[in-house]
Amino acid sequence: MTIHSDPYAESRETTEGRVYSVTGGDWDSLATEIGATKEERVVVNMGPQHPSTHGVLRIILELEGETVTEVRCGIGYLHTGIEKNTEYRSWTQGVTFVTRMDYLAPIFNETAYCLAVEKLLGITDDVPERASVIRVLMMELNRISSHMVALGTGALELGALSPMIFAFRDRELVLDLFEQICGLRMNMAYIRPGGVAQDIPAGAIGKIRETVDQLRINFKDNEKLLVGNTIWMKRTQNIGYLDLAGCTTLGITGPVLRSTGLPWDLRKTQPYCGYENYDFDVITTDSADVYGRFLIRMQELEQSLRIVEQACDKLEKLEGQPVMVADKKIAWPSQLSVGADGMGNSLAHIREIMGESMESLIHHFKLVTEGFRVPAGQVYVAVESPRGETGVHLVSDGGTRPYRVHFREPSFNNLQSTSAMCEGSMIADVIGAIASIDPVMGGVDR
Amino acid sequence: MSEDKGSFGVHGTGDTSGYSGLVRAQVTPGSSERPFGGYFDEVADDLERAFPAFSEAIEKIVVDRGELTLFVKRSHLVETALALRNTETLRFEMCMGVNGVHYPEDAGRELHAVYALLSLTHNRRIRIEVAVPDSDPHLPSLVEVWGGINWHERESYDMFGIIFDGHPGLTRILMPDDWQGHPQRKDYPLGGIPIEYKGATIPAPSERRSYQ
Amino acid sequence: MGLEEKLPSGIVLTSVEKLAGYMRKSSLWPATFGLACCAIEMMAAGAGRYDLARFGMEVFRASPRQADLMIVAGRVSNKMAPVLRQIYDQMAAPKWVIAMGACASSGGMFNNYAIVQGVDHIVPVDIYLPGCPPRPEMLMDAILKLHENIGDAKLGVNRERIIRETEAAALAAKPTLEIKGLLA
Ligand code: SF4
Numbered sequence: 007m008t009i010h011s012d013p014y015a016e017s018r019e020t021t022e023g024r025v026y027s028v029t030g031g032d033w034d035s036l037a038t039e040i041g042a043t044k045e046e047r048v049v050v051n052m053g054p055q056h057p058s059t060h061g062v063l064r065i066i067l068e069l070e071g072e073t074v075t076e077v078r079c080g081i082g083y084l085h086t087g088i089e090k091n092t093e094y095r096s097w098t099q100g101v102t103f104v105t106r107m108d109y110l111a112p113i114f115n116e117t118a119y120c121l122a123v124e125k126l127l128g129i130t131d132d133v134p135e136r137a138s139v140i141r142v143l144m145m146e147l148n149r150i151s152s153h154m155v156a157l158g159t160g161a162l163e164l165g166a167l168s169p170m171i172f173a174f175r176d177r178e179l180v181l182d183l184f185e186q187i188c189g190l191r192m193n194m195a196y197i198r199p200g201g202v203a204q205d206i207p208a209g210a211i212g213k214i215r216e217t218v219d220q221l222r223i224n225f226k227d228n229e230k231l232l233v234g235n236t237i238w239m240k241r242t243q244n245i246g247y248l249d250l251a252g253c254t255t256l257g258i259t260g261p262v263l264r265s266t267g268l269p270w271d272l273r274k275t276q277p278y279c280g281y282e283n284y285d286f287d288v289i290t291t292d293s294a295d296v297y298g299r300f301l302i303r304m305q306e307l308e309q310s311l312r313i314v315e316q317a318c319d320k321l322e323k324l325e326g327q328p329v330m331v332a333d334k335k336i337a338w339p340s341q342l343s344v345g346a347d348g349m350g351n352s353l354a355h356i357r358e359i360m361g362e363s364m365e366s367l368i369h370h371f372k373l374v375t376e377g378f379r380v381p382a383g384q385v386y387v388a389v390e391s392p393r394g395e396t397g398v399h400l401v402s403d404g405g406t407r408p409y410r411v412h413f414r415e416p417s418f419n420n421l422q423s424t425s426a427m428c429e430g431s432m433i434a435d436v437i438g439a440i441a442s443i444d445p446v447m448g449g450v451d452r
Numbered sequence: 453m454s455e456d457k458g459s460f461g462v463h464g465t466g467d468t469s470g471y472s473g474l475v476r477a478q479v480t481p482g483s484s485e486r487p488f489g490g491y492f493d494e495v496a497d498d499l500e501r502a503f504p505a506f507s508e509a510i511e512k513i514v515v516d517r518g519e520l521t522l523f524v525k526r527s528h529l530v531e532t533a534l535a536l537r538n539t540e541t542l543r544f545e546m547c548m549g550v551n552g553v554h555y556p557e558d559a560g561r562e563l564h565a566v567y568a569l570l571s572l573t574h575n576r577r578i579r580i581e582v583a584v585p586d587s588d589p590h591l592p593s594l595v596e597v598w599g600g601i602n603w604h605e606r607e608s609y610d611m612f613g614i615i616f617d618g619h620p621g622l623t624r625i626l627m628p629d630d631w632q633g634h635p636q637r638k639d640y641p642l643g644g645i646p647i648e649y650k651g652a653t654i655p656a657p658s659e660r661r662s663y664q
Numbered sequence: 665m666g667l668e669e670k671l672p673s674g675i676v677l678t679s680v681e682k683l684a685g686y687m688r689k690s691s692l693w694p695a696t697f698g699l700a701c702c703a704i705e706m707m708a709a710g711a712g713r714y715d716l717a718r719f720g721m722e723v724f725r726a727s728p729r730q731a732d733l734m735i736v737a738g739r740v741s742n743k744m745a746p747v748l749r750q751i752y753d754q755m756a757a758p759k760w761v762i763a764m765g766a767c768a769s770s771g772g773m774f775n776n777y778a779i780v781q782g783v784d785h786i787v788p789v790d791i792y793l794p795g796c797p798p799r800p801e802m803l804m805d806a807i808l809k810l811h812e813n814i815g816d817a818k819l820g821v822n823r824e825r826i827i828r829e830t831e832a833a834a835l836a837a838k839p840t841l842e843i844k845g846l847l848a
Contacts (some may be wrong), residue, residue: 054747062699062744082626084700084745087643087778090636094657102773107700125517155704180709192701192797253573254545257600268572275575383516386568388548388578392693399566401552412551414568414604419549422603448700451626452740477704627742627778635777650843657775 024334028117047075050433054083061447063440064423074436077428079421084451092411097123100408102195104398107413108156108395108449111190113148115389115413116197117141120278122279122387122400124201126380137201138279143214143317144187144196145279145312145389148165150221151180152392153303153310157228160300160441166276172227179217179224186210199328200337211318218311225307226417233304242297244440246427249294252291256423260416261302262443267292271391284313303392334369377406393417393444417449461599489524492520495542500609503532517569521579526591528583533597536569536580539576542587544569544578547598550605562586564613565595584614593619611636681819688723688732688758689814692807695731695755696724697748699738702765702797705827709800721805728754733810734787739767740780752787760814762806763789766796 013015018024024227029035041304064080088107092100104111104119124130157197158173181191187197187206196203232238248258263270269288289305291298330337338355382404388397394416401410427439487493492515499522500506502586508529514521524532529600536544548568555562563585569578584591593616595602606625613634624631633640644656654660698706710716710724725731728751740748752761762784766772769792783789790813793806818826839845 050606054744061703082624082628083741083747084739085626085741085743086700086739086774087635087776088774090642091657091774091776094642106701106773109704144557159707168618171712174708175713178708178711178713191799192704215697219515256601257546257548257598276577304581334638384521384553384576385519386548388577395548395570397548397568401553409556410551411554414549414551418603418607423598624744631742641777644729644771644775645781647775648840654843 031335041226054189057235061445063421063445063447064406065436065440067436069433070178072432072434074433077436078426079372081418081421081447084447086448086452088452089411089413094407095339096406097199097408098373098377101198102193104411104413105193106398106448107452108393108415108417108446110152110446111148111391111393111396111449112193113144113197114197114389114396116397117145117279117412118387118391119411120197120199121389121399122385122398123381124382124399125385125387126383126402127199127336127378128332128381129200129333129336131293133136133201133331134328134331135280136205136321136327137315138327139320139324140202140206140329141197141279141316143206143282144202144280146313146317147180147214149310149392150307151177151184152419154180155301155311156303156392156441156444157232160444161232162240162436163437163441164385165236166232166238166398169228169231172224172231175195176221176224179221181216183217191285198330200333201328203365205329211321214314214318218314221307221311222322224235225304229304232300240274240299241435242300242366242438242442243293243295245296245435246299246430246442247295248423248427249416252423256426257419258394258423259297259304260390260392260420260422262423263394264288264290264302265292265298266294272388272395273442276388278387278389286313296438299442309357338370338373350406379406380408381405390412392417393446393449394420413452415448415449415452417443417445417447421445421450475598484515488513488515488520490518491574494576495520495576495578498539498541499532499535502534504541505531519579523581523583527583527584528578530592530594530597532580533594536578537597542571542580543573543575544571544576546570548571550594550601550608552614553609554612554639555640556586558583559583563589563612565591565608567616569616579615580652589614591616592621593617594617611640613630613637670829671694677820677822679819680804681822682815684819688817690732690759691720692811692814693723693725693731694721694733695728695751696726697736697751699736699740699744700765700767702768704739705797705800706735708765709803715802716799716804716807719804719811721807728752729756731755732759733807734759735762736766736768736783736787736789737764739765739772739774740786741778742780742784745780745786748783749786758789758817760810762789762791762793762803762810763792764803764806765798767783767796769794772796788812802806 014160025027048067048069050067052067054062062083064083066078066080067074068076086106087127088103092103095103099328101116101119106117107115121130124133124290125423154173158170161169161173184194185191187210188194188203196382248262248266250268253263255264259270267290269290271288274288286309289302289309291301359366380402382402384399384401386397388395395414397414399410399412399414400408403409423443424440428436429437477541488496492582496513500616505528509525509532511525514523522532522550536542539612546569548570550565550567553564553566555564563586565582565584567580571577582591591614593605595605596618602620603625606622609616609622610613610624610626624630627635642656642658644658646656647654650664695710708714728734734752734755736748752759761783763769767774767779768783771779774798775781775819780786791810795802804835819824
């Protein structure tokens with residue numbers, strides 16, 4: 007046979023029989039040759055660069071015909087060394103790094119990290135209420151924008167293009183709010199140890215309220231498209247099944263856990279940032295499949311909007327209050343704000359440090375170059391991110407830089423369930439199952 | 453835990469601050485005394501009742517910043533974990549993962565593995581910490597107890613070189629398979645390259661002069 | 665490449681250059697190479713509001729064999745580097761590369777053991793796009809600049825001459841460190 011010299015499909019003999027390595031290209035010749043042998047076992051490598059693997063995820067599938075007999079994930083293609091890099095920066099600078107881990111949920115990474123630093127410093131109760139409310143507001147807006155990507159790309163990967171167009175349209179509305187509040191669309195580094203970087207600008211509340219109303223209307227589009235859609239249901243119902251026992255064994259949290267019917271949501275069970283003062287429901291379904299997770303995400307959008315509205319009410323009442331701890335050893339000498347060009351320090355800040363107060367200048371210099379010291383010890387803080395429990399394990403040795411920062415990323419952990427969800431199913435369903443976990447590779451690999 | 457010398461981390465002539473004489477010793481919180489407060493006493497009591505080798509297995513109990521840490525000897529790790537998971541009054545059915553920390557100064561106990569546990573039933577969190585020497589970085593694997601710890605153990609192996617005996621497939625997970633060394637240990641350099649500007653270079657972040 | 669490379673220098677070649685350039689630039693097909701945060705902005709650029717379709721570019725090809733533009737959107741780790749190079753090699757010439765974002769251009773804020781300090785270590789880059797992440801508008805601007813570039817691309821002998829000239833210029837250029845800039 008001449009096929010052996012096929013540049014795209016080398017073959018070699020191994021102890022397990024003949025193995026073909028196909029790199030793409032001439033599948034016809036390979037199919038003919040494989041058809042001639044009795045072996046049916048095919049190992050297919052998907053990714054790390056594949057349109058439907060949610061980024062640079064690599065999936066290694068062992069197939070028998072169309073049925074998947076074994077799935078393994080290959081990860082690490084986006085390993086960035088963020089945890090190590092943070093050890094060479096001050097505690098405040100760490101925010102800028104951690105926000106880039108799970109890049110669809112930057113505010114959650116920041117909040118978890120800052121809550122951990124505050125716990126280490128022992129100032130959890132000193133964080134002003136207005137700062138906590140702003141954090142909640144930002145987190146819920148972020149949850150919406152993250153779920154939008156999850157829904158949009160999830161649908162896209164199953165072949166539905168329109169939901170993605172609608173989802174990104176709605177996401178842009180939320181990103182506009184982010185931009186107005188902190189100057190950036192993504193990776194904002196807005197939450198800082200002790201509070202937030204700057205107060206929300208004048209007029210933002212009104213804009214948020216408008217956007218909330220608009221989003222309520224817009225969400226209907228995707229609902230109409232997908233909920234109850236026969237094709238969508240066929241592709242998602244009873245797919246990617248994982249029950250409660252499986253979830254606890256594998257440490258799964260977030261929508262996947264809630265799709266088994268357990269209302270476990272850290273915002274309710276272990277509240278932080280004052281979540282106990284908001285009125286919202288924890289959404290569950292009991293189908294434990296892809297469709298259930300999809301429904302949960304759809305309905306969580308509405309719950310997030312409710313929280314955003316309540317946060318707006320609170321902010322109106324707390325107008326004018328500080329958004330940073332009073333401790334001058336941690337907070338900068340005066341508040342920053344976004345200039346007309348969307349960046350830079352406020353004039354008040356510059357006037358204060360450059361013109362009025364020598365102490366402020368010294369403080370500012372020390373805080374920016376050296377940073378503050380954090381007493382030695384370790385903490386673990388968890389928040390409920392759109393994907394589940396984002397936990398931060400933070401170790402301090404008493405210095406001005408973290409000794410060890412570790413993120414327990416829900417995407418990393420939840421991705422382990424791919425094998426449990428997919429083995430024995432059809433190959434086409436693997437995509438749906440993975441999309442329902444909604445892994446973000448930046449979070450998985452860090 | 454460690455010592456800070458001077459205002460800058462650089463030794464020798466790098467320090468221009470004039471404070472090189474300053475030596476600050478850093479200590480981690482030591483063992484705690486009862487009562488621990490909160491549900492921690494209950495957890496400790498229940499574990500003691502359910503687990504006969506308690507006094508042998510637990511090196512110390514630290515309560516710090518509202519969190520309970522059990523320092524467990526590695527020889528008793530699996531039994532402790534099983535007791536924590538199975539005892540009805542404890543029921544830590546979820547392990548949120550394991551994470552390595554490298555303390556090069558802590559002679560004989562350089563590598564720590566830190567497990568975060570969560571009980572859905574009782575809504576509680578505790579932490580287990582195991583210390584192993586760098587020369588013999590072996591720990592029993594807990595994959596049989598909490599399946600979800602599989603990848604976390606692989607990550608700790610990849611980043612710190614902690615070897616989990618009995619793990620079903622302890623291979624690198626984040627770094628390429630042929631990578632040398634374990635990058636997140638303290639003795640592994642951050643890496644990076646000097647940055648060139650017009651007329652100047654700045655050394656890689658780990659070699660810059662900076663406060664510590 | 666093809667027949668056009670064999671044409672003698674002169675009026676025919678310049679007209680062919682113009683025609684080929686026009687065709688190439690108007691149907692640039694990007695390969696999806698989303699890696700990290702920047703990829704999300706790249707997706708946003710393809711979606712409704714920014715609508716890359718206006719420039720005939722909405723077809724993000726999943727197969728490198730059908731694409732002629734690689735937008736490296738995000739940080740490239742050492743583990744990803746060989747994959748990236750392989751995908752670049754699989755693309756059919758002529759092909760172009762945009763390094764989107766600080767990470768792809770220079771390693772960005774991640775100057776460490778894991779990240780390749782700029783994709784230009786692995787593949788030739790035509791456009792460096794700064795930002796972390798660059799806004800979709802910036803990506804579009806980069807793409808339009810690249811379109812201009814492609815439209816003016818030379819062929820055949822002209823191309824060879826330009827290649828020789830740029831290489832000579834690059835060899836003669838001072839390293840960054842020796843350029844004094846404002847310090848002079
Ligand atoms: S340049 Fe910034 S936004 Fe882009 S991949 Fe790098 S960190 Fe993410």
